[in-house]
Amino acid sequence: MTTLDFSPRPGAAPLPRMVLAQAGAEARAMLRNGEQLLLTLIIPILLLVGFSQAALIDVEGSRIGFVTPGILALAVMSTAFTGQAIATGFERRYGVLKRLGATPLSRAGLLLAKTCAVIAVEIIQVVVIGAVALALGWSPHGNPLWVILLVLLGTAAFSGLGLLMAGTLRAEATLAGANLVYLVLLGLGGVVFPLTKFPSGIQPILELLPITALTQGMRSVLENGAGFPTGPVIVLLCWTVAGLGLAARTFRWE
Amino acid sequence: MRAGGSASGAGAAVEISGLIKRYGRTIAVDGLTMACGRGEVTAILGPNGAGKTSTIEICEGYRRLDAGTVRVLGLDPADPSLRPRLGVMPQAGGVPPAARAGEWLRVVSRFYAHPLDPGALLDLLGLTDHARTPYRRLSGGQQQRLSLAAAVIGRPELVFLDEPTAGLDPQARHACWDVVTGLRDAGVSVVLTTHHMDEAEKLSDHVVVIDHGRVVAEGSPETLTGAERQLRFRARPGLNLDELLSALPPGSAAKESPAGHYIIEGQVGPQLLATVTAWCATEGVTAEDLSIERRTLEDVFLELTGRELR
Numbered sequence: 001m002t003t004l005d006f007s008p009r010p011g012a013a014p015l016p017r018m019v020l021a022q023a024g025a026e027a028r029a030m031l032r033n034g035e036q037l038l039l040t041l042i043i044p045i046l047l048l049v050g051f052s053q054a055a056l057i058d059v060e061g062s063r064i065g066f067v068t069p070g071i072l073a074l075a076v077m078s079t080a081f082t083g084q085a086i087a088t089g090f091e092r093r094y095g096v097l098k099r100l101g102a103t104p105l106s107r108a109g110l111l112l113a114k115t116c117a118v119i120a121v122e123i124i125q126v127v128v129i130g131a132v133a134l135a136l137g138w139s140p141h142g143n144p145l146w147v148i149l150l151v152l153l154g155t156a157a158f159s160g161l162g163l164l165m166a167g168t169l170r171a172e173a174t175l176a177g178a179n180l181v182y183l184v185l186l187g188l189g190g191v192v193f194p195l196t197k198f199p200s201g202i203q204p205i206l207e208l209l210p211i212t213a214l215t216q217g218m219r220s221v222l223e224n225g226a227g228f229p230t231g232p233v234i235v236l237l238c239w240t241v242a243g244l245g246l247a248a249r250t251f252r253w254e
Numbered sequence: 255m256r257a258g259g260s261a262s263g264a265g266a267a268v269e270i271s272g273l274i275k276r277y278g279r280t281i282a283v284d285g286l287t288m289a290c291g292r293g294e295v296t297a298i299l300g301p302n303g304a305g306k307t308s309t310i311e312i313c314e315g316y317r318r319l320d321a322g323t324v325r326v327l328g329l330d331p332a333d334p335s336l337r338p339r340l341g342v343m344p345q346a347g348g349v350p351p352a353a354r355a356g357e358w359l360r361v362v363s364r365f366y367a368h369p370l371d372p373g374a375l376l377d378l379l380g381l382t383d384h385a386r387t388p389y390r391r392l393s394g395g396q397q398q399r400l401s402l403a404a405a406v407i408g409r410p411e412l413v414f415l416d417e418p419t420a421g422l423d424p425q426a427r428h429a430c431w432d433v434v435t436g437l438r439d440a441g442v443s444v445v446l447t448t449h450h451m452d453e454a455e456k457l458s459d460h461v462v463v464i465d466h467g468r469v470v471a472e473g474s475p476e477t478l479t480g481a482e483r484q485l486r487f488r489a490r491p492g493l494n495l496d497e498l499l500s501a502l503p504p505g506s507a508a509k510e511s512p513a514g515h516y517i518i519e520g521q522v523g524p525q526l527l528a529t530v531t532a533w534c535a536t537e538g539v540t541a542e543d544l545s546i547e548r549r550t551l552e553d554v555f556l557e558l559t560g561r562e563l564r
Contacts, residue, residue: 004370004371004378004436006370006406006442007440007442010339010367010408010410011366011367011368012337013365020364024361025361028357094347094351095346095347096349098344099344099348101315101316102337102342102344103337103365104408106334254316
């Protein structure tokens with residue numbers, strides 16, 4: 001038998017090391033999960049290619065210029081909301097969150113790790129989707145800083161909603177609900193179908209959805225080279241405060 | 255060899271006083287008072303639903319108590335500074351089903367300042383060949399061993415093991431026992447729950463029997479089983495024990511349980527032995543496997559908690 005030195009030498013690792021280790025585990029789990037990849041990369045790329053190449057929608061200007069910002073917004077939603085909600089819901093169900101609670105990794109550290117993992121996957125999504133779009137003739141405009149700000153705010157808003165769902169519903173309900181919300185927001189949020197195609201009465205309501213704010217903000221910067229996207233930023237900030245605030249109050253760890 | 259208690263202060267590893275825990279109208283823990291010594295292995299025994307897991311989960315900081323006091327290494331169980339000092343093995347689960355065994359253990363090791371080497375620990379617990387296997391495809395016993403590895407990897411002062419050997423095959427049980435013995439020899443305090451009496455008898459310095467949320471007996475395995483001895487033998491079933499009893503000194507007891515297995519209790523000495531063998535001779539039976547034994551912990555346990563199924 002191998003002998004190991006079990007003599008006590010307790011101590012927590014520095015926070016960055018803990019967060020990095022957990023974030024790495026979460027990112028690997030997302031990238032290895034087939035259903036998650038379908039949602040985060042395959043569906044967005046199919047939509048990007050399909051809607052930019054075939055004349056399925058009627059837009060002013062180039063189709064790829066219209067579709068790409070929407071697909072980038074969809075990518076953020078798929079990872080920060082759908083993927084994170086489903087993964088966290090099942091982690092809760094399998095006692096993973098409870099088990100982590102017995103380690104030196106604090107809850108704040110765990111949330112930080114989840115955020116880092118989501119952002120890491122989003123970077124991969126942006127690189128892959130951007131490369132495909134560029135190959136299809138996309139020429140982005142605008143200030144990249146505003147794009148980064150929108151992606152981060154969108155991530156925060158969708159994470160809040162995803163964690164709100166994962167922390168209150170059963171894992172199966174989260175699985176079904178998160179996919180349903182993904183589909184509904186994909187249809188209603190101006191991702192590929194222009195908002196102008198909806199009846200003018202409901203357009204102002206649709207504009208208050210987080211996906212619509214993210215899509216329109218991305219489009220205003222990347223397609224039209226517009227300046228600071230004030231409206232979308234305010235909408236996303238409101239969703240962030242509401243989502244994260246409610247999630248923090250209602251989240252059940254087991 | 256014992257390395258002695260841990261350096262960080264005196265007092266018990268766990269001190270529980272008047273602990274009460276309710277779930278709705280059910281009282282799971284009902285005024286429980288017990289202590290677990292530093293550097294000792296404490297086994298908590300009790301039938302299903304006796305309150306073992308509730309008690310241990312309160313000590314781990316998972317559950318809030320309704321009344322009483324609990325001190326773990328002298329601190330409130332919710333104190334975050336306890337987390338690196340404790341090792342926890344839950345009864346089941348806690349690992350993402352898709353996570354690979356070796357990767358997951360390595361991630362857990364990164365939460366601690368001075369972890370054991372994950373590879374060496376996998377090796378010790380016979381999991382090296384399964385390091386790349388996702389948790390959900392490990393056998394029940396392999397999952398338990400991985401969970402045990404994660405409980406000790408941070409070099410804790412105090413380890414809680416909730417039914418660590420449930421569902422393990424004999425080899426895996428022995429590997430688990432070796433870890434517990436290794437921890438004890440290194441001065442780590444261990445609190446475990448178990449349904450295996452032989453395990454408690456073999457591993458622990460201190461046994462606490464709880465039932466209906468209260469302590470019904472505690473002490474070292476030796477004190478609990480007592481000085482009382484029994485004489486056991488096998489013979490053909492259905493012998494008339496009344497005749498034997500009338501020949502034995504008053505206060506003796508004789509029973510057949512199960513059929514063909516006889517147990518005589520009382521002042522077990524040369525006189526009693528001679529009486530029993532003489533009686534066997536008159537009955538024309540040979541007493542096989544005749545032995546004088548201490549009561550087992552299982553006898554004590556069943557006496558204390560009854561035989562009815564829960």
